[in-house]
Amino acid sequence: xxxxxxxxxxxxxxxxxxxxxxxxxxxxxxxxxxxxxxxxxxxxxxxxxxxxxxxxxxxxxxxxxxxxxxxxxxxxxxxxxxxxxxxxxxxxxxxxxxxxxxxxxxxxxxxxxxxxxxxxxxxxxxxxxxxxxxxxxxxxxxxxxxxxxxxxxxxxxxxxxxxxxxxxxxxxxxxxxxxxxxxxxxxxxxxxxxxxxxxxxxxxxxxxxxxxxxxxxxxxxxxxxxxxxxxxxxxxxxxxxxxxxxxxxxxxxxxxxxxxxxxxxxxxxxxxxxxxxxxxxxxxxxxxxxxxxxxxxxxxxxxxxxxxxxxxxxxxxxxxxxxxxxxxxxxxxx
Amino acid sequence: xxxxxxxxxxxxxxxxxxxxxxxxxxxxxxxxxxxxxxxxxxxxxxxxxxxxxxxxxxxxxxxxxxxxxxxxxxxxxxxxxx
Numbered sequence: 001x002x003x004x005x006x007x008x009x010x011x012x013x014x015x016x017x018x019x020x021x022x023x024x025x026x027x028x029x030x031x032x033x034x035x036x037x038x039x040x041x042x043x044x045x046x047x048x049x050x051x052x053x054x055x056x057x058x059x060x061x062x063x064x065x066x067x068x069x070x071x072x073x074x075x076x077x078x079x080x081x082x083x084x085x086x087x088x089x090x091x092x093x094x095x096x097x098x099x100x101x102x103x104x105x106x107x108x109x110x111x112x113x114x115x116x117x118x119x120x121x122x123x124x125x126x127x128x129x130x131x132x133x134x135x136x137x138x139x140x141x142x143x144x145x146x147x148x149x150x151x152x153x154x155x156x157x158x159x160x161x162x163x164x165x166x167x168x169x170x171x172x173x174x175x176x177x178x179x180x181x182x183x184x185x186x187x188x189x190x191x192x193x194x195x196x197x198x199x200x201x202x203x204x205x206x207x208x209x210x211x212x213x214x215x216x217x218x219x220x221x222x223x224x225x226x227x228x229x230x231x232x233x234x235x236x237x238x239x240x241x242x243x244x245x246x247x248x249x250x251x252x253x254x255x256x257x258x259x260x261x262x263x264x265x266x267x268x269x270x271x272x273x274x275x276x277x278x279x280x281x282x283x284x285x286x287x288x289x290x291x292x293x294x295x296x297x298x299x300x301x302x303x304x305x306x307x308x309x310x311x312x313x314x315x316x317x318x319x320x321x322x323x324x325x326x327x328x329x330x331x332x333x334x
Numbered sequence: 335x336x337x338x339x340x341x342x343x344x345x346x347x348x349x350x351x352x353x354x355x356x357x358x359x360x361x362x363x364x365x366x367x368x369x370x371x372x373x374x375x376x377x378x379x380x381x382x383x384x385x386x387x388x389x390x391x392x393x394x395x396x397x398x399x400x401x402x403x404x405x406x407x408x409x410x411x412x413x414x415x416x
Contacts, residue, residue, distance in 0.1 A: 048374060225379045226395045233383055264376050 009141030016185020017131070017334045018145075018177040019077030021070035022301040024288060025057035025155070025171035034167045037160040045167060050263020054170035054289025056155045063094055063153040064105060066173035070297075071110045071147055077334070078145070078177035082111035085177075086143025089133055090119045091126025091150045091293040093322070094157060098207075106149065116143075123201070124259045124321025125191070126150050126293035127174065131317075132189035132327060134178035145179040150293030157203070159219040165201075166220065168262065170289025174297025176334075184332075187246030190238050191327035200226045201322035231265045235320050235328075236272035242316060242328035253279045254313025254333065255303055259320055260285035260295035269318075280308050292321065300333070309333055337415065342389065342408045349384045350404075353377050363405035371404075391415055 030053050031042040045051060057066065067090065075082050090103035103117035122129040127150035134146035151173030158166035178186070201222040205215030235258075243250060256279055258266050263285055270281050284299035291298060296317050303309045311333050318328035337345070347361035356371055367373045373381070378401075382393050385407070391414035393401075401407045 048376065223395075225375050225398055228376050228379050229383060229395065232380075262376075268380065 011141050012139050012180045014181040014184045015135045015138040015178055016181035016183070016332055018080070018179050019074045019334050020297055020301045020304070021073030021075075021077065021175040022298050023066040023069035023073075023173045024298065025055035025066070026061050027056045027058050028053050029056050029170075029289075034160065038163045038167055040163075040167070048264070049168055050266075050283065050286055051168060051289055052286050054168070055172060055287070056289075057153050057171040063092065063096075063151055063171075063173070064102065064109065066153070066171065067102070067106050067149050067151040067175070068109050070151070070173040070175035071106065071149055074147065074175040074177045075110065078179065080145055080177065080179070085112040085115050085145050085147050087134070087137050087146045088112055088115050088117035089130045089146060089148050090117070091122060091130045091148070092119060092152055093121060093123050093126075093292060094152045094154055095119060096156065102151075103149075110147075112147065122293075122319075122325045122327070123323060124261065124292045124295065125319035125323065125325040125327045127296045128189065128317055128319040128327030128329060129191060129325070131176065131178065131186060131329060131331070132191055134176075135186040135189070138178055138180055145177055147175060147177055149173060149175045150295070150297055152292045152294050154220065154290075154292060157219050159204070159221075162219060162221055164224055165222045165290075168290040169220065170291045172288060172291040172294040172298050174294045174301060176297055186332075187242065187330040189327055189329040190242045190245060193326070194230075194324045197226065197230065197324045199223070200230070200324060228262075228265060230324060231261060231320050232268045232272060235318060235326060236269055238320075238326055238328050239269070239273055239316060239318050242318065242330060246330035248314060248330055250274065250279065251276050252314055253316055253330070254309045255280045255282060255300070255315040257282040257296055257300045257303070257315050257317045259318065260288065260299055261290055261321070293319075304333065337389070337412070339408055339412055342411050343404070345388055346381075346385060346404065346407060346411070349381050349388060353380050353384070361404055363403065363408060365404050366402055367404065367407075368402075385411060389415060
């Protein structure tokens with residue numbers, strides 16, 4: 001009797017981002033609103049972060065609500081049915097349940113049940129991690145369409161008196177549909193981590209410490225100077241590598257869409273890359289704040305909506321944050 | 335070859351000027367980066383990285399908080415150059 005031959009997935013040569021979706025918090029929070037507890041001012045916050053307002057979600061607007069909204073927009077924009085989605089990847093650090101995943105609930109709510117669904121924890125690099133995985137799933141033939149969501153309700157995990165990060169943070173969700181393409185639409189991803197700086201960005205305490213009564217409700221905090229140095233000079237190297245593996249020059253880019261951490265990181269990183277003036281630099285942080293995994297799709301969505309960039313142009317997207325974790329790829333704008 | 339203290343000070347003053355616009359003459363050994371020159375933590379880190387490049391030294395993150403005055407930075411760089 002002859003050995004049966006297994007079927008394996010039939011691969012697809014290229015993938016691309018079909019569409020984006022965006023949802024932001026429903027409350028506009030000004031610098032004056034957050035300045036008091038940190039003994040600061042509107043001017044100080046603008047100078048040091050670039051933020052004028054940040055969007056936060058009210059008590060009645062959940063992380064899942066924003067994720068559903070962004071996902072439905074992306075699905076409609078892609079011109080596909082939710083039932084065609086072959087995997088749902090949700091990058092978040094603010095889903096308030098250790099288990100089950102936010103992705104499984106999201107898949108059900110948007111009509112993608114029974115698609116495989118899972119969360120990833122890569123903080124501000126999470127969206128780029130998600131795009132890397134979606135690209136791999138699509139090209140390997142595992143899924144025809146993949147929904148990638150970066151979503152956060154960071155305002156549930158802030159300390160109004162914290163001067164390191166809380167006042168930067170906003171809430172929102174960004175979504176992308178990745179699917180097969182006849183032309184290259186997503187470059188190889190340059191991604192990685194550096195756990196030797198595991199403490200540089202993170203929470204004030206663990207859930208076990210909270211349970212034992214030795215800590216208060218955990219909130220976000222960071223070592224600003226360490227993160228700034230890494231985010232600018234190390235990420236400039238990563239960005240250059242991403243351009244190199246993509247086979248393009250900085251002058252080929254229509255846009256640079258970095259994680260919206262702080263305007264000074266964005267501007268210094270752009271300066272290090274010596275981008276020509278033709279490259280549009282996303283500065284969605286000014287009116288949205290830092291929304292971690294959501295910030296790149298939100299910023300890219302805004303550039304497209306404002307007509308600052310056109311579909312078909314190239315964008316370098318680079319996420320970086322807690323882990324430390326980072327990811328960068330060049331994509332064709334949907 | 336290690337630079338003299340005055341040369342390190344002059345080089346550092348140029349870096350501070352590039353980052354903040356503060357006149358090079360105002361960058362003196364006894365001046366505090368924060369209290370006298372009003373340099374914030376992010377600008378300080380930019381200055382540190384540029385100083386590393388210029389003087390060929392390594393200034394670890396944990397050392398930056400000890401650089402209170404311009405003189406502290408000049409001394410650290412001079413010593414690190416060996």
